[in-house]
Amino acid sequence: MPSPFGIVSASVIAFLAISVLSCLLARKQAFLIYFSSTLSAIASLFALWGGFTSVLAGAAETSMLPIGLPDLPFYLRLDPVSGFFITVTGLMGFFVSVYSAGYLRGFLGQRSVTSLLVFYNIFMAGMLLVLLSDDAYFFMISWELMAAASFFLVCFEDEKRQNRKAAFIYLLIAHVGAVLILLSFGLMAGFAAGFENFQGYSFSAMRVAEITPVWASIAFFLAFFGFAAKAGVTPLHVWLPEAHPVAPSNVSALMSGVMLKTAIYGIIRVGFDILEISEWWWGGLVLSFGLVTAVVGILFALMQTDLKRMLAYSSVENVGIILIPLGLAMIFTSFGLTTLAALAMAATLYHILNHAVFKGLLFMGAGAVLHATHERNMEHLGGLIHKMKWTAPLFLVGCIAISGMPPFNGFVSEWLIFQSFLLTPALPSHLLNLLIPLGAALLALSVALSARGFVKVYGITFLGHWRGHHNTVVHDVGWPMRAGMIMAAFCCLLLGVLPNLVIGWVDVIPEMLVGGKIGATAQASGWMWLTPVAKERASYSAPLVFSGIVLVVGIAYLAFRARAVSARRAPLWDCGFEKVTNRMQYTSMSFSMPIRRIFGFVFSIKETVRVTGRRNAAFFPERFVYHIRIRDHIWNFGYKPIAEASFWLSRKVGRLQHGRIQIYLLYSFLTLILLLVFA
Amino acid sequence: MTRHYYPVLIESLQVVIVLLGAPLFVGWVRMLKCWTQGRSSAGLFQPMRDLLKLHVKDTVLAENASWIFRATPYIIFSATLLAGAIIPVISVDLPLSATADIIALVALFAIARFFMALAGLDIGTAFGGMGSSREMMVASLAEPAVLMSVFTVSLVSHSTSLSQMAHELSISPFILRPSLSFALLSFILIAIAETGRIPVDNPATHLELTMIHEAMVLEYSGRHLLLIEWGGMMKLFLFASLGIALFVPWGIAGIDNPAMLPVAVIALVVKLALVGVLIVYVETGLAKMRIFNVPEFLGTAFLLATLGMLSYFMLE
Numbered sequence: 005m006p007s008p009f010g011i012v013s014a015s016v017i018a019f020l021a022i023s024v025l026s027c028l029l030a031r032k033q034a035f036l037i038y039f040s041s042t043l044s045a046i047a048s049l050f051a052l053w054g055g056f057t058s059v060l061a062g063a064a065e066t067s068m069l070p071i072g073l074p075d076l077p078f079y080l081r082l083d084p085v086s087g088f089f090i091t092v093t094g095l096m097g098f099f100v101s102v103y104s105a106g107y108l109r110g111f112l113g114q115r116s117v118t119s120l121l122v123f124y125n126i127f128m129a130g131m132l133l134v135l136l137s138d139d140a141y142f143f144m145i146s147w148e149l150m151a152a153a154s155f156f157l158v159c160f161e162d163e164k165r166q167n168r169k170a171a172f173i174y175l176l177i178a179h180v181g182a183v184l185i186l187l188s189f190g191l192m193a194g195f196a197a198g199f200e201n202f203q204g205y206s207f208s209a210m211r212v213a214e215i216t217p218v219w220a221s222i223a224f225f226l227a228f229f230g231f232a233a234k235a236g237v238t239p240l241h242v243w244l245p246e247a248h249p250v251a252p253s254n255v256s257a258l259m260s261g262v263m264l265k266t267a268i269y270g271i272i273r274v275g276f277d278i279l280e281i282s283e284w285w286w287g288g289l290v291l292s293f294g295l296v297t298a299v300v301g302i303l304f305a306l307m308q309t310d311l312k313r314m315l316a317y318s319s320v321e322n323v324g325i326i327l328i329p330l331g332l333a334m335i336f337t338s339f340g341l342t343t344l345a346a347l348a349m350a351a352t353l354y355h356i357l358n359h360a361v362f363k364g365l366l367f368m369g370a371g372a373v374l375h376a377t378h379e380r381n382m383e384h385l386g387g388l389i390h391k392m393k394w395t396a397p398l399f400l401v402g403c404i405a406i407s408g409m410p411p412f413n414g415f416v417s418e419w420l421i422f423q424s425f426l427l428t429p430a431l432p433s434h435l436l437n438l439l440i441p442l443g444a445a446l447l448a449l450s451v452a453l454s455a456r457g458f459v460k461v462y463g464i465t466f467l468g469h470w471r472g473h474h475n476t477v478v479h480d481v482g483w484p485m486r487a488g489m490i491m492a493a494f495c496c497l498l499l500g501v502l503p504n505l506v507i508g509w510v511d512v513i514p515e516m517l518v519g520g521k522i523g524a525t526a527q528a529s530g531w532m533w534l535t536p537v538a539k540e541r542a543s544y545s546a547p548l549v550f551s552g553i554v555l556v557v558g559i560a561y562l563a564f565r566a567r568a569v570s571a572r573r574a575p576l577w578d579c580g581f582e583k584v585t586n587r588m589q590y591t592s593m594s595f596s597m598p599i600r601r602i603f604g605f606v607f608s609i610k611e612t613v614r615v616t617g618r619r620n621a622a623f624f625p626e627r628f629v630y631h632i633r634i635r636d637h638i639w640n641f642g643y644k645p646i647a648e649a650s651f652w653l654s655r656k657v658g659r660l661q662h663g664r665i666q667i668y669l670l671y672s673f674l675t676l677i678l679l680l681v682f683a
Numbered sequence: 684m685t686r687h688y689y690p691v692l693i694e695s696l697q698v699v700i701v702l703l704g705a706p707l708f709v710g711w712v713r714m715l716k717c718w719t720q721g722r723s724s725a726g727l728f729q730p731m732r733d734l735l736k737l738h739v740k741d742t743v744l745a746e747n748a749s750w751i752f753r754a755t756p757y758i759i760f761s762a763t764l765l766a767g768a769i770i771p772v773i774s775v776d777l778p779l780s781a782t783a784d785i786i787a788l789v790a791l792f793a794i795a796r797f798f799m800a801l802a803g804l805d806i807g808t809a810f811g812g813m814g815s816s817r818e819m820m821v822a823s824l825a826e827p828a829v830l831m832s833v834f835t836v837s838l839v840s841h842s843t844s845l846s847q848m849a850h851e852l853s854i855s856p857f858i859l860r861p862s863l864s865f866a867l868l869s870f871i872l873i874a875i876a877e878t879g880r881i882p883v884d885n886p887a888t889h890l891e892l893t894m895i896h897e898a899m900v901l902e903y904s905g906r907h908l909l910l911i912e913w914g915g916m917m918k919l920f921l922f923a924s925l926g927i928a929l930f931v932p933w934g935i936a937g938i939d940n941p942a943m944l945p946v947a948v949i950a951l952v953v954k955l956a957l958v959g960v961l962i963v964y965v966e967t968g969l970a971k972m973r974i975f976n977v978p979e980f981l982g983t984a985f986l987l988a989t990l991g992m993l994s995y996f997m998l999e
Binding site: 386387389390400404407408409410415418419422423425426430434437438440441442444445448449451452453455456459460462463464467468469533539540541542543544545548549552553556557559560561564565566567571572573574575576577578579581584586588589590594595596597598599601602 | 738741742743744745746747748749750751753756757758760761762764765768779781782783784786787790791793794796797800801803804805806807808809810811812813815816817819820822823824825826827830831834837838841842843844847889901902905906907909910974975978985988989992993995996997
């Protein structure tokens with residue numbers, strides 16, 4: 005039996021090897037797609053296996069690679085925390101790789117997919133290496149590997165201006181984040197071994213470092229904001245809705261499902277493992293950022309008409325939802341409430357796993373729609389349920405799961421988060437006592453709004469009549485794509501029906517990080533009952549609820565099914581209105597109008613209506629032109645001034661540049677004089 | 684009758700009460716409304732007769748209705764019935780109550796609404812879309828409010844399991860708690876919105892500008908409509924009995940106390956009759972409000988519920 009570490013390392017090497025092989029096979033595109041996707045799927049399975057067994061084993065394995073700079077070897081470590089995230093990566097990598105075998109065929113004859121496959125595998129390897137690395141140096145290298153590979157994936161279709169812009173914004177924000185992370189590591193390394201030498205760069209040295217509370221807080225928040233830039237926490241989320249829609253859908257599924265989670269991993273690693281939570285306000289701040297992110301994310305998601313952009317904003321929301329229990333876990337840890345902290349931590353991990361699965365499913369579904377119709381704009385879609393017999397129900401599973409409804413998985417993690425809120429005792433800080441009820445309220449709001457958002461997405465895209473201009477022939481997608489989605493959908497159901505298995509499996513992580521565990525109490529009443537603390541406090545039996553739903557729907561169907569003889573098809577009634585056309589349907593914009601009106605202050609909305617007619621347009625209109633543009637206030641007030649200031653500064657600095665050698669020589673001479681004067 | 688069968692008996696009795704009590708309760712509300720408006724009423728059993736009529740009628744499906752449209756009635760009916768199986772109506776000895784707590788209860792109602800809204804969009808009419816959009820607007824504000832309101836009760840009773848909550852509150856002495864008062868006030872406002880009553884929605888209207896729920900079910904007929912109507916009636920009944928179980932549980936049968944059952948049934952009937960009076964009082968006295976005043980109404984409810992929870996953390 006190979007060790008988990010060995011299996012994961014084999015998987016990393018396999019991914020790198022596949023990417024090299026993909027370069028060599030560039031001539032035979034059709035074969036390359038099958039070859040590379042199959043191998044990636046197998047390599048992902050290895051990662052899944054290694055990660056899963058590592059959490060099961062519950063022990064840490066370390067290793068040292070004597071490469072890199074002299075005296076600075078790479079440290080590697082596989083403990084249950086990285087094991088959990090590797091499992092998520094492997095699971096999604098497997099689904100998405102199977103899916104890619106079908107999805108990438110859409111590019112055949114249009115453009116070469118070689119670069120996509122090369123960077124796809126480097127991206128997977130990069131993510132695994134981030135999770136494996138145990139020193140700041142190797143971590144940053146892997147982090148940059150992941151960022152660079154995903155940059156090339158985002159600008160895969162680089163002939164479009166929009167894609168290049170999105171990739172640029174992504175790279176920019178990723179690097180601002182990377183600098184902050186680097187600074188944080190620098191601080192911690194400095195406290196570990198002094199600022200004069202480099203020996204403090206390994207995480208094991210940082211763990212034992214004595215850091216003063218003020219510097220620990222600074223280090224934590226540098227790391228938090230650095231990772232937040234990658235995770236898409238408001239106000240650093242602006243790259244997400246730009247990059248995800250333009251990336252190929254299999255890549256969006258991985259970026260949203262897995263890459264955002266590596267940032268959460270970073271927060272957990274630095275906050276819980278290296279620094280160890282000491283101050284309650286760390287958790288309070290993380291919780292507040294989570295709440296703002298969740299609500300802002302879903303409100304913007306509701307306004308989108310682009311299917312993938314909507315999903316991207318929903319990822320922002322879900323990152324917020326992940327940060328909420330994480331913040332709670334930090335608060336509980338700082339007050340020594342280990343059991344509650346373990347509950348909140350389990351909820352965090354559960355939601356990380358769930359979001360990976362259902363968001364992966366939804367992005368794959370969006371990719372299937374894109375593949376079949378070449379259209380991302382919901383306003384030009386509709387009625388796909390009649391044409392895409394497989395994709396439609398699978399996408400529906402994703403929608404129900406993400407809206408937090410039983411029997412699917414989203415409900416279980418949201419249930420656990422609500423339980424963490426409800427079990428909170430009165431805390432010694434008044435600010436927290438205020439924040440916790442408010443937090444529960446905002447979480448409830450964002451969950452309810454997300455149900456609304458996904459009714460819109462599903463209703464406008466798959467239901468009603470086709471809204472497109474011309475009659476495109478739409479076929480459902482092929483088997484590899486279906487298989488990827490079916491497995492993800494099945495996973496949604498499984499995670500929703502058997503939560504105890506997952507809770508028992510991840511239990512070792514809260515034990516390691518916060519010193520408490522809930523596995524035993526959660527399963528105290530048997531495998532069917534999820535009882536976080538005690539049966540009297542709260543219990544949920546997912547298998548019974550699932551079988552109850554199936555049973556009652558079955559009975560209701562048998563008892564009241566419309567008799568086949570009498571059920572007949574007729575034209576739409578619609579209150580007696582005649583000639584209902586496709587253009588009279590509700591559109592995505594009209595569906596979200598009430599929310600736009602209620603929460604209008606959150607958005608920057610520019611709405612214009614132009615009525616034209618030959619004469620007296622106001623009374624005899626011939627044509628209405630309605631235009632609406634919705635943007636982030638954050639973009640206008642936060643990013644635009646910075647961008648303008650940096651351009652202004654560049655122009656000023658640019659005056660120094662004349663292109664004449666004499667002037668440059670003069671600069672060098674003056675610098676030399678200055679140095680001599682001051683030295 | 685051994686003790687082993689007692690919970691099963693309670694559960695079956697409860698399901699029967701929910702199934703049959705719902706149309707009767709709606710009949711009672713309509714009867715009272717007729718009386719207050721000086722009309723003669725069709726009697727307590729008219730809703731039941733309506734359901735029976737729908738049962739024998741043919742079902743007409745729109746040409747482009749998909750499987751979502753056909754599955755929705757069954758899902759709505761089942762989700763509502765399941766919700767009915769976990770709210771303690773006559774006894775806290777409800778075995779299924781432990782399978783799903785209040786959070787799951789809210790989620791069960793959410794499933795029903797999710798599919799209802801999808802069915803509204805499925806046929807592709809303007810009315811259907813309008814109904815869905817409005818329904819989801821109301822729901823997205825009402826659902827957090829209902830969660831906050833029941834959370835306050837669950838904080839007071841230290842449980843989220845419904846029968847445990849009802850039990851805890853029925854044996855505790857009556858104290859006027861600020862948190863519970865806020866929660867009750869908010870619950871009443873939301874229950875009106877969730878069950879589609881005046882002033883948020885009018886269950887009797889087919890006027891295009893004011894429809895919410897009715898706009899989504901326009902294309903349904905026959906047995907499909909039967910299930911949706913019955914589900915709607917059960918929802919009203921369940922919100923009434925949820926309010927009773929959470930805020931005035933006194934009289935509900937305790938653990939292992941079959942002798943209490945007749946009293947519990949009588950108590951339930953009396954309380955529901957009073958709730959009916961309250962509904963009719965509100966509906967006769969108020970006009971339906973403009974659709975864009977609804978957010979303010981629900982915002983108030985949400986704020987009240989949050990205040991209730993805050994006051995629990997701050998004061999109790």
